[in-house]
Amino acid sequence: MPETQPPTAAAAGPAADAGPAAGAAPVTGATIQLENLSKRYHGSALPAVDSVNMEIGAGELVVFVGPSGCGKSTLLKMINRLIEPTSGRIRIGGEDVTRIDPVKLRRKVGYAIQASGLFPHMTVGDNIGLVPKMIGWSKTKVKDRVEEMLDLVGLDPKEFHGRYPRQLSGGQQQRVGVARALAADPPVLLMDEPFGAVDPITRDHLQDELIRLQRELHKTIVFVTHDFDEAVKLGDRIVVLREQSHIAQFDTPEAILTNPSDDFVSGFVGAGAALKRLNLTRVRDVGIADFPTVSVDDPLQSIFDRLRAGTHSELLLLDRKGRPYKWLRRGDLMRAKGSLARAGTLVGDYVTRDATLRDALEAVLTDSSGRVAVTGRRGEYIGVVDMETLMNSVHELLEEDRLSAMEAQHELEETRAQQTHLAQEGGAAAGPVPENGAGSSVAGGGGRLEGK
Amino acid sequence: MNFWEYLGNRHQQLLADAFQHASAVFQCMVIATLLGVLIGVLTYRREWAGNLAITSTATILTVPSLALIGLLIPVLGLGVAPTVTALVLYGLLPITRNAVVGLRGVDPTLVDAAKGIGMSRAARLLRVELPLAWPPILTGIRVATQMLMGIAAIAAFASGPGLGNQIFRGISSLGSSNALNEVLSGTLGIVILALLFDAVYVLIGRLTISRGIRA
Ligand SMILES: Nc1ncnc2c1ncn2[C@@H]1O[C@H](COP(=O)(O)OP(=O)(O)OP(=O)(O)O)[C@@H](O)[C@H]1O
Ligand SMILES: [Mg+2]
Numbered sequence: 001m002p003e004t005q006p007p008t009a010a011a012a013g014p015a016a017d018a019g020p021a022a023g024a025a026p027v028t029g030a031t032i033q034l035e036n037l038s039k040r041y042h043g044s045a046l047p048a049v050d051s052v053n054m055e056i057g058a059g060e061l062v063v064f065v066g067p068s069g070c071g072k073s074t075l076l077k078m079i080n081r082l083i084e085p086t087s088g089r090i091r092i093g094g095e096d097v098t099r100i101d102p103v104k105l106r107r108k109v110g111y112a113i114q115a116s117g118l119f120p121h122m123t124v125g126d127n128i129g130l131v132p133k134m135i136g137w138s139k140t141k142v143k144d145r146v147e148e149m150l151d152l153v154g155l156d157p158k159e160f161h162g163r164y165p166r167q168l169s170g171g172q173q174q175r176v177g178v179a180r181a182l183a184a185d186p187p188v189l190l191m192d193e194p195f196g197a198v199d200p201i202t203r204d205h206l207q208d209e210l211i212r213l214q215r216e217l218h219k220t221i222v223f224v225t226h227d228f229d230e231a232v233k234l235g236d237r238i239v240v241l242r243e244q245s246h247i248a249q250f251d252t253p254e255a256i257l258t259n260p261s262d263d264f265v266s267g268f269v270g271a272g273a274a275l276k277r278l279n280l281t282r283v284r285d286v287g288i289a290d291f292p293t294v295s296v297d298d299p300l301q302s303i304f305d306r307l308r309a310g311t312h313s314e315l316l317l318l319d320r321k322g323r324p325y326k327w328l329r330r331g332d333l334m335r336a337k338g339s340l341a342r343a344g345t346l347v348g349d350y351v352t353r354d355a356t357l358r359d360a361l362e363a364v365l366t367d368s369s370g371r372v373a374v375t376g377r378r379g380e381y382i383g384v385v386d387m388e389t390l391m392n393s394v395h396e397l398l399e400e401d402r403l404s405a406m407e408a409q410h411e412l413e414e415t416r417a418q419q420t421h422l423a424q425e426g427g428a429a430a431g432p433v434p435e436n437g438a439g440s441s442v443a444g445g446g447g448r449l450e451g452k
Numbered sequence: 453m454n455f456w457e458y459l460g461n462r463h464q465q466l467l468a469d470a471f472q473h474a475s476a477v478f479q480c481m482v483i484a485t486l487l488g489v490l491i492g493v494l495t496y497r498r499e500w501a502g503n504l505a506i507t508s509t510a511t512i513l514t515v516p517s518l519a520l521i522g523l524l525i526p527v528l529g530l531g532v533a534p535t536v537t538a539l540v541l542y543g544l545l546p547i548t549r550n551a552v553v554g555l556r557g558v559d560p561t562l563v564d565a566a567k568g569i570g571m572s573r574a575a576r577l578l579r580v581e582l583p584l585a586w587p588p589i590l591t592g593i594r595v596a597t598q599m600l601m602g603i604a605a606i607a608a609f610a611s612g613p614g615l616g617n618q619i620f621r622g623i624s625s626l627g628s629s630n631a632l633n634e635v636l637s638g639t640l641g642i643v644i645l646a647l648l649f650d651a652v653y654v655l656i657g658r659l660t661i662s663r664g665i666r667a
Contacts, residue, residue, distance in 0.1 A: 082568055106570035117565030121583045121662035130579070131569050164664030180569065190568075 027059035029220030030093030030108075030187035032079060037088035039074050047086065048074045050244040058093075058187075059218040063231040065268070066241030066248075072224045075245045076190055079222060080109040092188060107135060110181035110189040110219075114196045116173040118165040124150070124176050125161040131184040149179035152216075154209060171202035175209070182217070191223045195230070207233055228268055232257065232276055240265050251408075253280055258398060259405035275358065277397065283360050284353035286393040288374050288383035291316050296325065296340060303340075304333060316373065317344060322380040324350055324373035350375045353382070357393065360385050458633040466618070470641045473614030476607070477600045477649070480536055484543030484600075485593055491544070492551025492589075493577065502552045509545035517542065517606045525610050535604070535612030542603050543596040550592030554585030587661050594653045601646040605638065615641045 034054045040047040049071045056062045064072045077083040079090060081102045089098050097105045118127050128149050129142045137145070147157040153175040165173055174194060181189055195203045207230065214221060225231055231238045232253040240248040240256065242264055249261040257273045257280075260266040269276070293316045294303045307315060307330050317326040317340070326344035336343035349363040350373040363372040364387050371386035459466065491509075495501035512520075517538065524534035558581050566576045582589075608616030615638040622634030 080568060082564060103570055103572050106568060109570075111565070111568030113561065113565060113568070115561065117561055117568075119562060119566070119580055119584075121664045123664070130571075134571065134575065164662070166664060184570075 027218040029059040032056040033091040035089040061221040063223045063235035065231040071245035110186040112181040112191045114193045116177035153179045170198045189221045258401035278358035281357045291384045480539035484540045488547030496552045496555040517603045530611040534610045535607035546592040546595040550588045554588035558584045
């Protein structure tokens, strides 16, 4: 049963111009370009952010990750100029916003923070409708928008519209915070550890929600976290930052997991990179195999015959609605004296096509049959994934990652060689290529490059 | 004449005095509130300015009210002017201090959020900071009102309006048959007025403090 849907979970890669090619929703995001962006706080010797160059494509979700104090928040807040850069330039959608009225800038850039930042004296509805109202939307339009946004983040408008923030759980507050940030439909959304203050299970939900939301909206999202797993889960691309916001690596999660650029990045990736890699691929992306099935409605004799004659020594018994019910082995029926109700072993776990390979592996390891049933939206049987398929896919994935990493490495070396060549020919005009520890490099013409 | 007979006899005069007293306090409170909040808004962002505002309003309070009115009479003459000036000056301290403290107490992440979602400075102040600082400011206004109730009585010394006239008349004719009644009725009137005002403030608090932040 081959799937024709595009692999949405896999990152679209550096979507510099076009953004994700696939997907029904139009890209509503805008590019963000940071050019030599620096911030030195008053009275500190070293800059908190030191000459960052970065280009984020329209509709991309980029995650900044790095140790505490490395300047993630400072870098993020310079994008909407909550912190004014000491030097450098910010462009959003190509427009230089470094000097425009910051209030105007911030209306194009949504902002969601840890602990939601909701105004406690306003109702949920007022919080969400605040920005639309400020930019002069009509009352009815604001009201409709508030309902739409509550719907979008999965809260019942009727129930939550009139509540005050303190009457919400942490996770609900965070949803409202995101709804407020998106209310005026800004092309860019900045999120500073938005899920940092909620429990792990709620955080997982909120992350899933954000992925779904982004699949619908295609905003340009910059997301700050110090949780690398969160970065892998959410990011189309990840920026690993070291102290002073030096870019250690800027690449897809796959590339960072399989080919960390240096010890700092590997240290950050932590143990179990191959396992983490499993989180990036969905069951729908690997081969789902067919498996012989019988239904509880089939005559007992035919089930007998198939078990005895078939090449498979095992069958999957489906219930009346076509859902996986039991694994039947040869001899099971005999032992149960011909009673289907008593024969075989119940199907313990199953996964959907959207499950990650990690979930699938977990299920395979715990199911006695050594395979896991894949089910559709209503729980109906679609196929199975077994240990062998999983192992093969993982090996293939890792191999693929290794190849593309090598290719990227090769390309980079080529450009470097070219630049050195140019620099030697052009003499002083081209300027030296700064070779700081981060390995950030400067492109020829525009003076920027997306890390490496 | 016992106290009740006295009240019955003079109730018209007393009511007029009470009304004037209340009206003077009310009007001075309006001015002091506007001024106090304005000073607070102008100074809370800067460490030294806010502290200066609090210290200077506190200094005014250490001047005895009788002395302050005495000092104002040569400048402003007798009557309403020195009374209003003195009352406004005394009312400033609690309001200014609570405005500064209240505005400074607003959670900085909320101010950051307000900035981040694109609110202008004025919008931030009016829609976020002042509403959140309003409960302590209202407390300041309550305290100031209680204080002014008493201080307004002293205003009679400068021929000001209000129940103070009863009290002064009584004091100046101590020993006469009505002296005690006069002092008593004036004092009681002030206490009752103070209680009434306080009740009104509780009501105002109910109506103006958002349910989202009410204790
Ligand atoms: N207002 C400020 N004045 C002076 N120094 C500051 C200020 N804000 C941040 N810093 C310094 O700048 C550096 C970067 O801070 P920043 O908040 O951007 O780090 P971060 O990466 O977001 O850390 P965390 O993960 O802990 O949130 C830190 O060394 C911090 O001490
Ligand atoms: Mg931070």
